Amino acid sequence: MAFPEILQRVIKNLASLPGLGEKSATRLALYLLSRPPEEITELAHSLLEMRRKLRLCKRCFNLATEDFCTICLDPERDAELICVVEDPAALSAIERAGVYKGLYHVLHGVLSPRDGLGPKELHLPELLARVQQENIKEVVLALSPTVSGEATSAYIVQYLKEIPVKITRLACGIPMGMDVRYADQMTLKRAIEARQNL
Amino acid sequence: MAFPEILQRVIKNLASLPGLGEKSATRLALYLLSRPPEEITELAHSLLEMRRKLRLCKRCFNLATEDFCTICLDPERDAELICVVEDPAALSAIERAGVYKGLYHVLHGVLSPRDGLGPKELHLPELLARVQQENIKEVVLALSPTVSGEATSAYIVQYLKEIPVKITRLACGIPMGMDVRYADQMTLKRAIEARQNL
Known part of the structure; x- marks a missing residue:
């Protein structure tokens, strides 16, 4: 060389x-x-x-420069809503959409026993504690509709099932601007099942 | 954000x-x-x-950690040959081919008046001085056969024309493994003109 x-x-x-x-x-x-x-x-x-x-927010595990991240510290955010995201990039994407005004819970991964990522590594006990203690009305699951994302969402639903909290997920359907002819079968199936009134 | x-x-x-x-x-x-x-x-x-x-070799302008680069300091190299290359990446590519044992002269660019790259910026006066003073037998131009590379090669030939030194260039032809049917016209033209005896 x-x-x-x-x-x-x-x-x-x-x-x-x-x-x-x-x-x-x-x-x-x-x-x-x-x-x-x-x-x-x-x-x-x-x-x-x-x-x-950089460190992780002590409450939601978002990236932070202090003990708590700017979103957790913002009194304008709706503190009765928690959106569960895979990582800070997903959080950033949702923030850019500009429509969600609640708090977050950042998993830093999805369930993957092979990589040693179980409920603890994904901060699920902390999510459970937040839902129990913080007067949360709704948990919005915003994981990707992939095999591992769906499995993690299903696991979280089970994990929280004893708690009387509303759990929702992002709508699945045809992305804006996409030609219906090129949408895959699974996406079309979901879009038809979840069709919306006009 | x-x-x-x-x-x-x-x-x-x-x-x-x-x-x-x-x-x-x-x-x-x-x-x-x-x-x-x-x-x-x-x-x-x-x-x-x-x-x-990192700095530039005082003789050939290759990357170096001392005043002179390892190639200039290597007594095994043939000091009567100078290969002119566009930049350190081109030098490294030629070294990997493993067949050239002479010295180098690194231009750090090709002629481009728009970008302020003239003969001085490309260290051509230093090349001239080396050819005059270092008992050089051959200058191998190894610039890419692109419009700007060809123009720079032609300029260097003119620049050195008063000096009795042999000037050669890399052979231009079909790259190894390439299907002749997909070779472009200019490459085929060169390959035919420079056809070799078997």
């Missing part, structure tokens, strides 16, 4: 990230070297600061 | 890299947060060390 060792180390680190192979990692490292040195410093320092500052 | 400010800063920095948009940058940042914190530290520190340690 004709590259200096430190460059090879950067390439190896970048290539370990998802979606980057050795070729794209090499391209990124050489691109960074071709830029003003301040840009490398800024990237590296922002990574270190992210590592140092 | 539901993400803490420091996470948004990391995403912005990652999204400024070539080939990464906001979505993939968000995925990378959240992936890093899901990993052991040592991995973020290692990535950031390797970037800073790369920035601190």
Whole structure:
């Protein structure tokens, strides 16, 4: 290999990230070297600061820079609603939609015994405690309608079944803008079953 | 945006890299947060060390950690041959081929007046000086056979025309494993003109 060792180390680190192979990692490292040195410093320092500052909200496990996240601390949010999401990216997607004003509970995964992800790792005991103690009226399950997401949703319904709380899930149907002819069978089946009055 | 400010800063920095948009940058940042914190530290520190340690070889402008690069310092290399390449990635590709044993001259670009890349920025005066002073027998132009690469090669031939040195270029033809039926016209034209005896 004709590259200096430190460059090879950067390439190896970048290539370990998802979606980057050795070729794209090499391209990124050489691109960074071709830029003003301040840009490398800024990237590296922002990574270190992210590592140092970010933690999980003690109540909902969303990303936070204090004990509680900005959503949990916001008095404007409807504290009787909890939306259960797989991870912070799903939370962010729902926030961008701009219509949900309740709180969240972030699982950081879905049930996967193979990966050691059971109810405890997904913070389900904490969800149960919140529903019991926080005067929650409704739990909105917003997990993806995939095999593992559906299994996790079904498990949570069982997990909370002793508690008198309303449990709902995101509507499943044809996505906006999609041609009905190209929708898959399962999606169409759900969309027909859950057809809405006009 | 539901993400803490420091996470948004990391995403912005990652999204400024070539080939990464906001979505993939968000995925990378959240992936890093899901990993052991040592991995973020290692990535950031390797970037800073790369920035601190790497410089350009004073002779050939290859990447180096000392005044001269490992290739220029290697007494086994044939010091009468200079291969002109566009950048360190091209140099690395030629090294991997394992057949070239001479020295290099790294342009860090091709001629592009629009981007302010003229002969000086491409270290052509230094190339001229090397050919005059270093007892060079042959200059191998290894620029890509693209419009800008060809223009730069033609310019270098002119630039060195007063010097009695042999100038060659990489052979142009059908790449190994390629179906002749799918080769483009220009490549086929070159391959026919440069056909080799068997």
